[in-house]
Structure formats: C-alpha cells, structure tokens
Amino acid sequence: MAKLTVENVCAGYRGKLVVRDINLEYDAGIHILLGPNGAGKTTTFRVLAGILAPMSGVVRIDGRDPHSAVDAKALIGMATHRSALAPRLSVVDNLRYWARVLGMSSGTAEARIADVLGLLGLTGFADQRTETLSRGQSQRVSLAKAFLNRPPILLLDEPMSGVDPGTAAQLSDHLRALADAGHTIVASTHALADASRLADDVTVLHGGRIVGRGEPAALRASLMGSAYRLQLRGSGDIPGALAELGYRWEQSRTGHVVIEVSDEGEARSLVARLIGSGIGVHEVAPVRNPLEDVYQQLQSEGADSVAE
Ligand SMILES: Nc1ncnc2c1ncn2[C@@H]1O[C@H](COP(=O)(O)OP(=O)(O)OP(=O)(O)O)[C@@H](O)[C@H]1O
Numbered sequence: 281m282a283k284l285t286v287e288n289v290c291a292g293y294r295g296k297l298v299v300r301d302i303n304l305e306y307d308a309g310i311h312i313l314l315g316p317n318g319a320g321k322t323t324t325f326r327v328l329a330g331i332l333a334p335m336s337g338v339v340r341i342d343g344r345d346p347h348s349a350v351d352a353k354a355l356i357g358m359a360t361h362r363s364a365l366a367p368r369l370s371v372v373d374n375l376r377y378w379a380r381v382l383g384m385s386s387g388t389a390e391a392r393i394a395d396v397l398g399l400l401g402l403t404g405f406a407d408q409r410t411e412t413l414s415r416g417q418s419q420r421v422s423l424a425k426a427f428l429n430r431p432p433i434l435l436l437d438e439p440m441s442g443v444d445p446g447t448a449a450q451l452s453d454h455l456r457a458l459a460d461a462g463h464t465i466v467a468s469t470h471a472l473a474d475a476s477r478l479a480d481d482v483t484v485l486h487g488g489r490i491v492g493r494g495e496p497a498a499l500r501a502s503l504m505g506s507a508y509r510l511q512l513r514g515s516g517d518i519p520g521a522l523a524e525l526g527y528r529w530e531q532s533r534t535g536h537v538v539i540e541v542s543d544e545g546e547a548r549s550l551v552a553r554l555i556g557s558g559i560g561v562h563e564v565a566p567v568r569n570p571l572e573d574v575y576q577q578l579q580s581e582g583a584d585s586v587a588e
Contacts, residue, residue, distance in 0.1 A: 281462040282342050282355050282432035283307045284328065289337035291327045297335065298323045299488040306466060310459045312475045312496075313468040315485035316577040321468035322360060324485065325435050328466065329358045341433065357431035359422040361438055367411035371402055371421050374410055375428060382429045389428075396424040399454055401447045416442030423451070434458070436467040440474045452478055472578055476500055486574045508547040511536040511562040512554065521557050525550070536562055 284306045292298035299320040304311075313321050326332035328339055330346030330353045338345060344352035365374050372393060379389035397403045400420040405413065410421060419442045426434055439455075440448050455478060459465055469475055475482045476496045484492035484499065492499060511532060512518050518537045522529050527550075529539045541547050551561050 281308045282464050283340075284433055284464055284466070285340045286328065287338050287340070289324075289327055289334045289339065291323055291332055291334045291337075293323075293332075297488070299327070299485075302327075302337070302490060304483065306464050308459060308462045308464055309480040310455055310465045310467065310478050312479035312482045313466065313485055314470065314472070314475045314482050314578075315468070316470050316574065319470075319485040320488040321470075321485055322437055323488075325358065325360065325437050325466070325468065329353070329356050329435055331358075355431055356433045356435060357426035357429065358435040359419075359426035359437065359439065361415070361419055361422070361441065365410040365418060365421055365425075368409055370407045370409055371413070371424075372397070372406040374421060375424060378425050379428060384429060392428055392430075393424075396427050399427070399450065400424050401450070414442070416444065419443060420447065427454075430458075430463070432463055434463060434465045434467075436465065438469060439467050440469060440471065470578055472500065484574055486577075491574060508542075508544060508564060509538060509540050509567050510547065510550065510554075510564050511538050512559055513537070513562050514559045516558055518559055521554070521559060525553065540567060 284304070286302050286304040289302040290297055290300045291302075302324060313324060315321050323332065327334050328346075330339070333347050339347070341349075341352040341355055346353040346356065366377065369377065375393045375396070376389060379386075379393065384392065394403075397406055400423055402417070402420055402424060405417060410418060413421065419439075423436065423439055426436065436455075439451065443451060455465055455467070459480070467474075467478065469478075479496045482493065482496050482499045483490055511534075513536055519529055522537070522539060527539045527541075529537050532538045539550075541550060547564055551564060554561055
C-alpha cells in the first residue's frame with residue numbers, strides 16, 4: 281500500500297495559476313476527483329504524477345516527493361486520454377515497448393500483456409496500429425499501459441470516458457479488486473454516476489479549488505441540496521406535528537422552528553398541510569447551496585442522470 285499526500289499545492293502553466301490550495305490524503309481505496317470541464321483535474325493529476333512541478337506546496341508518496349525522487353515516481357501508473365501511444369505501432373507492441381521501459385522481463389511482460397488485453401476487451405485489437413483505434417479503444421490501451429506493472433498508485437484521468445457499458449462494468453470490478461488488494465486509485469470524472477458507482481470518497485474540484493468532499497451518497501445529497509427553508513411559528517405543538525409528518529427541525533436564532541425541504545413542490549404541499557393544522561408559516565425562502573453551480577454545470581455537460 282502507498283500513501284499519497286498533497287499539501288497546500290498551487291499549480292499552473294507559465295505563471296498562470298490553475299489549481300490552488302489543494303490538500304489531499306489518500307491510501308488504499310478508490311478516490312474520485314469530480315469536476316466539470318476545466319476544473320483542473322488533469323492539472324492536479326500532472327502534479328500528483330510528478331510531471332508538473334507545483335508553484336507552491338508539496339506532493340508526497342510514502343513521504344517522498346515524486347518531483348525529486350525517481351523511486352517515488354516509479355510507484356505511480358498514470359493513464360490520461362492524452363497518454364502517448366506510438367501511432368504506427370500495434371497495441372501489443374506499444375505495451376511491449378512500455379514493459380521494456382518498466383524493466384519487465386519478456387516472460388513476465390507477455391503474461392501481463394495478455395492479462396490486461398483480456399481485462400480491457402482489447403485482445404481482438406492486439407495487432408492493430410493504435411492510429412486506427414477509436415477514442416474509446418485508445419483510452420483502453422492507455423489504461424492497459426497504466427495497469428501493466430500493477431503499480432501501488434494508479435492515477436486514471438477520466439477512465440470511463442469513451443468506454444462502452446460492458447467494459448465499464450468490468451473495469452469497475454477490476455478497480456475495486458485492485459483497491460481491495462491495497463492499491464491507491466485516484467480517478468477523475470465529470471460524471472456523478474461514475475463517482476457514485478466507483479468511489480470510496482469524492483473530492484469536488486471547481487475553478488481550480490476543492491469545493492466539497494465526502495462519501496459519494498452524502499456528497500450527492502449535498503450537491504443536489506435542500507432547496508427551500510420554511511420558518512414556522514404558532515402556539516400549537518409544532519415539533520410534534522413535524523415529527524408526525526416525518527420532518528426534522530431546528531430552532532432559529534429568532535426562535536422560529538426551521539425545516540428544509542428539497543424542492544418547491546414539496547414546500548408548497550407542506551405549507552398547505554401546516555396551515556391546515558393551524559401552524560403559521562412565517563417565511564419560505566430558497567436556500568443557496570454552494571455546490572449548486574457545480575451540480576448545474578455537471579448536469580449541463582450531460583454526463584449523468586441523478587435519478588438512477
Ligand atoms: N498546458 C496548458 N497550458 C496552459 N493552460 C492549460 C494547459 N493545460 C490546461 N490548461 C488550463 O488549465 C485549466 C484547467 O484545465 P485541466 O485540463 O486541468 O481541467 P480538467 O478539469 O481536466 O478539464 P477537462 O475535464 O476538460 O479535461 C483550463 O482553463 C485549461 O485551459
């Protein structure tokens with residue numbers, strides 16, 4: 281098992297800051313970086329992999345900085361949709377070349393290559409030049425390359441993009457098996473569904489900053505948010521009436537009983553029921569959810585349906 285920590289990292293290109301104040305602490309498991317296009321996911325991965333030096337802050341792999349310690353960098357396998365593949369070489373020759381770079385013996389390399397080709401549904405494409413592959417197929421070859429030597433840390437940039445549902449399910453199972461075996465897997469996505477399905481924990485990146493983190497279910501709920509806050513008053517047993525209706529409540533500083541509901545329709549029907557029970561509704565106001573903008577953007581990228 282390898283531990284990956286990121287402390288106060290700021291990074292960017294040619295003096296332009298793209299990600300700021302990134303703090304992460306990862307060990308065995310599947311950790312998702314979720315964010316819309318341009319949020320800074322790839323840039324963060326480049327820093328984690330030791331490819332892009334941070335402007336400030338530090339990355340550590342088992343206590344060593346991958347930017348200066350080559351042996352720390354060797355603990356990482358990374359796959360991005362921009363992963364370099366030799367276009368004129370076949371899939372299997374790309375993997376053989378990479379196995380040599382990794383110092384694998386040819387016997388081990390052939391066995392591992394057969395494994396990863398099977399795992400990623402690439403056996404039928406083994407002898408095809410990579411320049412003739414579709415985006416999804418190239419993506420799978422990049423993943424095969426990253427899995428080749430089973431590194432303790434895997435950085436997978438959008439591993440599910442361009443992958444058909446059957447392969448995605450197989451890939452999810454494989455990632456879970458690797459995580460259970462002690463691998464530290466960090467994967468990025470802009471699809472809430474992938475984050476929910478795969479993750480032990482999710483970190484939400486927006487505009488180059490971390491704007492939320494937590495377990496998938498809790499984070500999904502906070503992304504969708506409670507939409508309306510009702511302030512109630514009256515002489516009756518308001519808490520008792522709310523408990524009967526199944527609502528949790530809080531006391532506001534002004535002494536009102538406050539509850540939150542998830543949408544306008546629910547707010548309307550609850551107001552009608554409360555008034556029918558003689559409870560006065562002092563105020564109904566929309567709640568500003570700080571993650572709402574991120575959620576809207578993820579939705580508009582068409583990546584996911586929250587209804588699943
Ligand atoms: N090599 C580069 N030089 C200058 N700016 C860059 C470079 N790479 C990325 N950027 C900028 O950094 C910002 C974040 O990009 P990044 O690729 O890290 O985001 P992302 O979350 O991975 O996005 P996507 O989901 O679209 O891949 C963007 O504004 C992008 O234009």
